Amino acid sequence: MALTLYIDTARWRAHQQSVVQQFPGIVPVCKGNGYGFGHERLADEAARFGSDILAVGTTYEAARIKDFFSGDLLVLTPFRLGEEPVPLPDRAIRSVSSVEGVRGLVGARVVIEVMSTMKRHGISEEDLPKLHAAIEDVRLEGFAIHLPLDRTDGSDAVQEVAGWMDRLNAARLPLHTMFVSHLKADELARLRQQYPQTRFRARIGTRLWLGDHDATQYRGAVLDVTRVTKGDRFGYRQQKAPGDGHLVVVAGGTSHGVGLEAPKTMNGMMPRAKGAARAGLATMNRNLSPFVWAGKQRWFAEPPHMQVSILFVPGDAPAPQVGDELVAHLRHTTTQFDRMLDH
Incomplete structure (x- = not known):
């Protein structure tokens, strides 16, 4: 006698495919309790639809999931100086949200998070000039921006991302890849049209795994x-x-x-x-x-x-x-x- 999670597998995977098709280059997110399914199951699903990368919440999650997924592992929690070292393979990519953090990850693969209107963590505009020297000692995989879910002030998510794209371009920083969160498919299409030289990759968890409630x-x-x-x-x-x-x-x-x-x-x-x-x-x-x-x-x-x-x-x-x-x-x-x- 148990509490059981039943999955209509065909329906669930059909929904996954619809999201994957809407967001080319999607970065599936598997953090926390694996959105209720567990890390191992979501790693298997991501591999099934051919993802080359999987985003996890922490270094501890990356250490647990590395044996279930053979692609790159993007750790979403930013690196902090003095944090407990966790052995990870070279395919792990660290998020970083400060210049000091970039300097502390010499030789590592990194994604630099910029400060959005979420005001949670990220590089500020004033820090951009300091990044030139710092990124020479890391393998820069791209920049990232984590956007709020609701915009009660009526502001436009695309304009917020575009503002940061223009700041990064003005600072002459490499913008080959931009990781984004909480954008709609049409908003992402607008950005791709506006910045054709940059690859935009959407980090998606809830919409991908839990978007079809009846599955x-x-x-x-x-x-x-x-x-x-x-x-x-x-x-x-x-x-x-x-x-x-x-x-x-x-x-x-x-x-x-x-x-x-x-x-x-x-x-x-x-x-x-x-x-x-x-x-x-x-x-x-x-x-x-x-x-x-x-x-x-x-x-x-x-x-x-x-x-x-x-x-x-x-x-x-x-x-x-x-x-x-x-x-x-x-x-x-x-x-x-x-x-x-x-x-």
């Missing part, structure tokens, strides 16, 4: 079903059953990522009102689970345990049977499955 599905197996009447005590904290119904024990707990939720940015009155309503229900020990049964998302009977969750299914709904599987709406990037099945 994958999590399901938790029902382990036990116990009938209760209103007021019956149950669980670790011996709470009272809110009514007649059934306690359903289903595979999937905190060790799988069930119950974990990242903070959200809320814009507008409706999302804020919903957030306030959820917070109010939580103070009454009413927390909606990700598990669906009989067409409805069911409430946690109590907070999820390490490997299972206990749900309350009211008496007006049919009781599931042991061995049934409940669909679970889970976030791929925070979920750890017990098994993965292609079908």
